[in-house]
Amino acid sequence: xxAIQEPDPLQYLVQRPEVSERFNxxxxxxxxxSVQHLYKLFECQTGTVTALxxxxxxxxxxxxxxxxxxxxxxxxxxxxxxxxxxxxxDGQVLLDGNPVTGPGPDRGMxxxxxxxxxxxxxxxxxxxxxxxxxxxxxxxxxEARQWIDLVGLSKFENSxxxxxxxGMKQRVAIARALANRPRILLMDEPFGALDAQTxxxxxxxxxxxxxxxxxxxxxxxHDLDEAAFLADRILVLKANPGEVNEIIExxxxxxxxxxxxITPEFVATKYHIDQLIHxxxxxxxxxxxxxxxxxxxxxxx
Amino acid sequence: MKIxxxxxxxxxxxxxxxxxxxxxxxxxxLTVFSFSLPLLIWCTVSYLPFLWHPDVELQISADRxxxxxxxxxxxxxxxxxxxxxxxxxxEQNRKVEPLMSLDKPVEAGSEAxxxxxxxxxxxxxxxxxxxxxxxxxxxxxxxxxxxxAWKEIATGGELPARPRxxxxxxxxxxxxxxxxxxxAETYDADNFISRPLLSLIPQGRxxxxxxxxxxxxxxxxxxxxxxxxxxxxxxxxxxxxGHSMRIVFGxxxxxxxxxVPIGVICxxxxxxxxxxxxxxxxxxxxxxxxxxxxxxxxxxxxxxxxMALVFIGTIFxxxxxxxxxxxxxxxxxxxxxxxxxxxxxxxxxRVVIPGILPNxxxxxxILLGWAWTWLVIAELVGVKSxxxxxxxxxxxxRNFDSVYPVIILIGMIGFFTDQILSFLRGILFPWTxxxxxxxxxxxxxxLLFVPRFFKGAANERLPxxxxxxxxNKA
Numbered sequence: 001x002x003a004i005q006e007p008d009p010l011q012y013l014v015q016r017p018e019v020s021e022r023f024n025x026x027x028x029x030x031x032x033x034s035v036q037h038l039y040k041l042f043e044c045q046t047g048t049v050t051a052l053x054x055x056x057x058x059x060x061x062x063x064x065x066x067x068x069x070x071x072x073x074x075x076x077x078x079x080x081x082x083x084x085x086x087x088x089x090d091g092q093v094l095l096d097g098n099p100v101t102g103p104g105p106d107r108g109m110x111x112x113x114x115x116x117x118x119x120x121x122x123x124x125x126x127x128x129x130x131x132x133x134x135x136x137x138x139x140x141x142x143e144a145r146q147w148i149d150l151v152g153l154s155k156f157e158n159s160x161x162x163x164x165x166x167g168m169k170q171r172v173a174i175a176r177a178l179a180n181r182p183r184i185l186l187m188d189e190p191f192g193a194l195d196a197q198t199x200x201x202x203x204x205x206x207x208x209x210x211x212x213x214x215x216x217x218x219x220x221x222h223d224l225d226e227a228a229f230l231a232d233r234i235l236v237l238k239a240n241p242g243e244v245n246e247i248i249e250x251x252x253x254x255x256x257x258x259x260x261x262i263t264p265e266f267v268a269t270k271y272h273i274d275q276l277i278h279x280x281x282x283x284x285x286x287x288x289x290x291x292x293x294x295x296x297x298x299x300x301x
Numbered sequence: 302m303k304i305x306x307x308x309x310x311x312x313x314x315x316x317x318x319x320x321x322x323x324x325x326x327x328x329x330x331l332t333v334f335s336f337s338l339p340l341l342i343w344c345t346v347s348y349l350p351f352l353w354h355p356d357v358e359l360q361i362s363a364d365r366x367x368x369x370x371x372x373x374x375x376x377x378x379x380x381x382x383x384x385x386x387x388x389x390x391x392e393q394n395r396k397v398e399p400l401m402s403l404d405k406p407v408e409a410g411s412e413a414x415x416x417x418x419x420x421x422x423x424x425x426x427x428x429x430x431x432x433x434x435x436x437x438x439x440x441x442x443x444x445x446x447x448x449x450a451w452k453e454i455a456t457g458g459e460l461p462a463r464p465r466x467x468x469x470x471x472x473x474x475x476x477x478x479x480x481x482x483x484x485a486e487t488y489d490a491d492n493f494i495s496r497p498l499l500s501l502i503p504q505g506r507x508x509x510x511x512x513x514x515x516x517x518x519x520x521x522x523x524x525x526x527x528x529x530x531x532x533x534x535x536x537x538x539x540x541x542x543g544h545s546m547r548i549v550f551g552x553x554x555x556x557x558x559x560x561v562p563i564g565v566i567c568x569x570x571x572x573x574x575x576x577x578x579x580x581x582x583x584x585x586x587x588x589x590x591x592x593x594x595x596x597x598x599x600x601x602x603x604x605x606x607x608m609a610l611v612f613i614g615t616i617f618x619x620x621x622x623x624x625x626x627x628x629x630x631x632x633x634x635x636x637x638x639x640x641x642x643x644x645x646x647x648x649x650x651r652v653v654i655p656g657i658l659p660n661x662x663x664x665x666x667i668l669l670g671w672a673w674t675w676l677v678i679a680e681l682v683g684v685k686s687x688x689x690x691x692x693x694x695x696x697x698x699r700n701f702d703s704v705y706p707v708i709i710l711i712g713m714i715g716f717f718t719d720q721i722l723s724f725l726r727g728i729l730f731p732w733t734x735x736x737x738x739x740x741x742x743x744x745x746x747x748l749l750f751v752p753r754f755f756k757g758a759a760n761e762r763l764p765x766x767x768x769x770x771x772x773n774k775a
Contacts, residue, residue: 083636083640084639084640085636085639085640102639103636103639103640103642104640104642105640105641105642107640108640108641109636109637109640111633111636111637113631113633115631115633115634115636115637117634117637117638117652117655117656118656118732118733119655119656119658119730119732120655120732128638128641128643128651129641129642131651132638132641132642132643132644132647132651133642160731160732161732162732162733173637176641177640177641180641180642186640
């Protein structure tokens, strides 16, 4: 047996000098998104359910922030409130200091389900936002082409979405959201429906895009690896009611590569989030009460 | 080992496999059978005399004394009744036989009536001779021609062959001729036999009831009816077709014009849905034909009340169906559009309407079929008109061989309209993933080869084919 060493539970707080310097610089930047004492209550048959309770946090300019939490912690509700698709029961959301009241082009959103308009070609999909604000003509079209180039789909600009694979669809969705030049990009488990390989590829694409644009990203996920790989800071939520558990500064240095998955910082961060989300990990809940149904000696492990 | 691709292709694919698609070739074969089997059944029942044929179609009929029901050749009597009919005529002949003798004096004054009756007896053979081509249609009352035909049959070498005269009737012809020839060799009104003659025994062949005419008769009648030119009071068949189509399409288009906007608004805004749909849902259960008299009062005569009936019969369903289709539009599409800055009006015009268009098209296609079902009832409103008037009158005269072509034509118009519309869907909405499937319908393939050919060429120009192994198909 190989003994698996439990990491030091506080190791994730140790930052290398260049990493802590980055975080200091980050926190000096202006706050783009400020969430203040956000509450969301739902009325249902069994009474009132508190989906979000006193959620407060700030996101700085060009920060990549991930939101993670157990199922039912209200992370989707949170992002929908930020997008303006739902209203908060109490508290407020400020974007560049202005309160958010409804959906708007200053907050781009990428959904988990593929929300490309099936009757529009890739190019027309990307031009949708600018067209809604009245942009017309060649300049809008050439700008759309630039965004399509950015996600590497220039060959498919005249294809309809049903000809694209899932990963390509999400790339178009990102281009479409960015074409509106939003202040913040809200992403609701955008790679959740993709297979592992495509997801990995999409994560690298997203980091490249983020690096080269003036964009703040708020990214919801349930995948620990994804959160630790992408984020500057991770907002960990608790379930029932959805509360802020901790905001973790990821000590993994940038630029990130998949090779970093085995570095001590990465493992420690992951271990810590895991502890936060699944406190009884390894407990009796994991063992199924299953009788032996094979003959003695015929063991696979 | 090398695999021979010609042998390897589809070895023993089963014909019956649950939820498995058949190859295009097999599907096409079955589609052909789907139409030819009913036709084949119709043909066998019509042309094989030992199948069914419960009636006897009369070739020679006869009048019976004291019985007013008169059958004429071409009429059908039931198999059970026919022997009774024959026997009655034979019985009558037995009574006549003794009176045939020339020596017996006739009652004074009855000679004229006997001669009249005899003329009728002679004429009974005429329809059979017309069929044989011995007489023309106009000669059925030409006593000269009929008289010499009797002579020909009784004395000449040639006999009617198609259809034949039964031996029993041949004997009657000879016996009658023997008596007649003693008066005159040719027809002479003044010198016509004044002794009673024997009646021909009814003769017929097995036939199906008149409500199931044979295919060839339906074809012939159909050809005749559809090539008849229009007369003053009687429109030509194609004018009737046009009239009927105007009513169906007119009523339907009006319903769509009014109903689609209402349906889309109801499907988009809960406010209108709750305001409009409950009443619509209630109203659609009131059968449209119950409003027919009301419609005549409101819209007066001509086509207006007829179209109004199609309109009423269609619009309530249409509103509900369109509202439901609109509600089925993926909600995230609307949310995505909102996060991209679309306002309320843009949501409706740029997302809802283009988003539901392919399904809306399908709904309207199905509802057009629904509108067709109102045709007959609509054309009975007020003054009967169009194809229905023809079906009504011909049906009442039991001319079912003329009725069937019209019924079949109505079916064909509906069917082909639908096929064409279903095919066009693939061309009109190239972004739907089932557009290719719609166009691969074997009927559409055969009938609309040319537009398909061009579309195929267009498909080849597509720069990208979906990856075969894409695991993320939504």
